[in-house]
Amino acid sequence: MTYLADVRALARKDLLLELRARDTLPAMLLFVVAVFVVFHFSLPARSSDLAAGGLLWVAVLFTALLGLGRAFVPEREQRMFDGLVLAPSDRSAIWLAKALATFAFLALAELVALPVFALFFHGIGGATILAFLLADIGICSVGTLVGAMAVVTRARDLLLPLLFLPLAIPILIGGVGASVVAAPGRYLAFLALYDALFAVLCWASFEYVVTE
Amino acid sequence: MGRSHRIPLPALATAAFVLVTTAVALVFFVAPTDADQGFSQRIFYFHVSIAFTAYLCFGLGAWKALVHLWKRDPNADLESYVGIHQGLIFGSLVLITGSIWARISWGHWWLWSENQLVLFLVLFLFYAAYFMLRFSIDAGPQRANLCAVYALFGVVLIPVSFFAIRLAQRFIHPVVFTRHGAAFGGWIMVTYLVSQAAMIVLAYTLYRVELSGKRLDARLRELRRAYA
Numbered sequence: 001m002t003y004l005a006d007v008r009a010l011a012r013k014d015l016l017l018e019l020r021a022r023d024t025l026p027a028m029l030l031f032v033v034a035v036f037v038v039f040h041f042s043l044p045a046r047s048s049d050l051a052a053g054g055l056l057w058v059a060v061l062f063t064a065l066l067g068l069g070r071a072f073v074p075e076r077e078q079r080m081f082d083g084l085v086l087a088p089s090d091r092s093a094i095w096l097a098k099a100l101a102t103f104a105f106l107a108l109a110e111l112v113a114l115p116v117f118a119l120f121f122h123g124i125g126g127a128t129i130l131a132f133l134l135a136d137i138g139i140c141s142v143g144t145l146v147g148a149m150a151v152v153t154r155a156r157d158l159l160l161p162l163l164f165l166p167l168a169i170p171i172l173i174g175g176v177g178a179s180v181v182a183a184p185g186r187y188l189a190f191l192a193l194y195d196a197l198f199a200v201l202c203w204a205s206f207e208y209v210v211t212e
Numbered sequence: 213m214g215r216s217h218r219i220p221l222p223a224l225a226t227a228a229f230v231l232v233t234t235a236v237a238l239v240f241f242v243a244p245t246d247a248d249q250g251f252s253q254r255i256f257y258f259h260v261s262i263a264f265t266a267y268l269c270f271g272l273g274a275w276k277a278l279v280h281l282w283k284r285d286p287n288a289d290l291e292s293y294v295g296i297h298q299g300l301i302f303g304s305l306v307l308i309t310g311s312i313w314a315r316i317s318w319g320h321w322w323l324w325s326e327n328q329l330v331l332f333l334v335l336f337l338f339y340a341a342y343f344m345l346r347f348s349i350d351a352g353p354q355r356a357n358l359c360a361v362y363a364l365f366g367v368v369l370i371p372v373s374f375f376a377i378r379l380a381q382r383f384i385h386p387v388v389f390t391r392h393g394a395a396f397g398g399w400i401m402v403t404y405l406v407s408q409a410a411m412i413v414l415a416y417t418l419y420r421v422e423l424s425g426k427r428l429d430a431r432l433r434e435l436r437r438a439y440a
Contacts, residue, residue: 149358153348163345163362166338167369170376177383190379194372201368205361208281212353 006089010097015104017074024070028063028109035059036113036120052121053128053179057172059117060110060132061139061165067105068143069160071098072151085210095206099144106136124179127188131178134191138171138198145202148209170194221420228417231410235403243403252316259309261408262302263328265415267370269299270335272419274367277360289356290430292363293346294423298415300339306332327377334373338366 018024039055075081084094110132118124143164150160171194177187239257246253273295280288310329315321324330342362349355 145361149345149362152354152358153345155344155348159341159344159348162341166334166341167365169334170369170372173376173380177379180383187379190376197368197372198365201365205281205364208357208361212357 003090003093006093007097007100010084010094011100014074014098014101018101018105024067025105025108027070028067028105029112031066032059032063032109032113033116035062036117040120049122050180052117054176056117056121056124057135057175057179060106060113060135061168061172063109063113064102064106064136064139064143065161065164067102067109068139068147068164069150069157071102071144071147076151081210091207091210092203094210095144095148095202098148099140099202102144103136103140106140107133110136127184128179131175131184131188131191134188134195135171135175137195138191139168141195141199141202142167145206145209148206167198218420221417221424224413224417224420228410228414231406231413235407235410238399238403238406243399249317252313255309255313257403257407258411259306259313261404261411262309263306263332264408265411266299266302266306266332266335268412269295269302269415269419270339270366270370273299274363277363280356280360281364289360290426291423292360294419294426296339296342296363296366297422298419300336300343301418302411302415303332303336303339307336325381327374327381330377331370331374334377335366335370338369342366 036059039052039059043051043055072081075084085091114124114129114132146163146167147160150156150163153159171191174187174191174194178184178191181187235257239254243254243257245251273292276288276292276295279285280292307329310326310332311321314323314326314329322329342359345362346355346359349358
C-alpha cells in the first residue's frame, strides 16, 4: 500500500505544480490547434478524409512530445532528482507517477483536440477514441522513460524526439489502422499488447535510468 | 582480460577471408540463376544472410546490456556498444542491398511494401538514436546504464515493429508480394549456408577487432592520465 501512496503523492505533486504554474497544458493545447491549422493548409482541396485522420495522429504524437519534453524540467531546474532517488521509496514509483501525470495532461489536451478536429475536418468514431486512449498509455509509459534519459544528456530537448519516435512508430501504425479500417479489433489488440509489453519493460528498467 | 579460451584473432580473420571468398565464388559461379528473376536474384544470398547477422548483432548487444545490468560485468557495456555498432553497420548494408534489389526488380530504389526493408529502416533510426544518446553523456556508470536500458528496448522493438509493419500492409499496401515456389535445396541451400556462415564469422571478427581496439584506446588513456 505504501507503493500506491508514494505514487499518489508524486503524481499529486506534478498536478499541483501544473495547476499553480500552468506552463505545460496551455502550451500543448495551443500547439495542437496551431498544428491543425497548419494541416488544413498543407492538405490540398479534395484530399481524402483518411489523410486528415492520419495527420490527427501526427498532431497528437507531436503534442505528446511537447508535454514529455517538459515532464522532467522541474526536477532538473530545482535539482530534485537526487532527492527523489534518495527518498525511501521504490524508484519505479517515480516513473509511474510521472507517467500518470503526463497521461492526465495528454488526455486533457485530447479532450479539446478531438472536438476541434471534428469541427475543422470530420467526425471521429468510437474506435478512434478507444485507440487514442490505448495509444496514450503507450506514449506516456515509453515517453516518460525516454524523457528521463534525455534530460540527463547534454543534448536534452534535441534527443527526446530522436529516442522516442522510432519507439512510437508501432503506436502510430496501430492507431492509424484502428481509425481507418472497418474492423479495428486487430489494431486495438495490438495497441493493448504494445502497452502491456512496454509498460512492464519501463516499470522494470526505470531504476537503472535514475541510479548509477 | 584473461580470456584465453577465445579463438585468436588471426585465425578468425583467416577463416572470415576464406569463407567470404568461397561465398562470393559460390554465389557468382555455382548457384543456379533464378528462372523468374534472373541474375539479380543472387543478391539475396548476401541480403538475407546480412540481415540475419544484423539481428544476431543487435541480439548480442542486448544480451551484453542485460549482463551489464544484471551482473555488473565491467566489460559488458563496451561489448554491448560494439555489438550494436556492428549491427548498425550490417543493418545499413541490408538497406543498401535491399535498395539495389528493389531498383533492379521493381524499378524503384525504395519499396514500402518490402517488410524487411521498412523494419530495417525503423531499426536504423532506433539504433542511430542509441549512438546520439551514447555520445551526449560523459562516460561512466550512468551512461552504461542508460545505453543498456535503451539496447534492451531494441530487442523488444524488433518483434513489435515486425508485427506492426505487417499490420500496416493491410491498410497501406493491400497487395502483398509473396515469394514462393523456389525449391530451397541443392546448390541454392549450400550457397546460402556458406554465405550465412561467412557473414557471421565476418561480423564476429569485426566485433573482436573493434573490441580490442577500443580496449587498447581505454588502456592508453589510463596510462596517459597516470603519466600526466
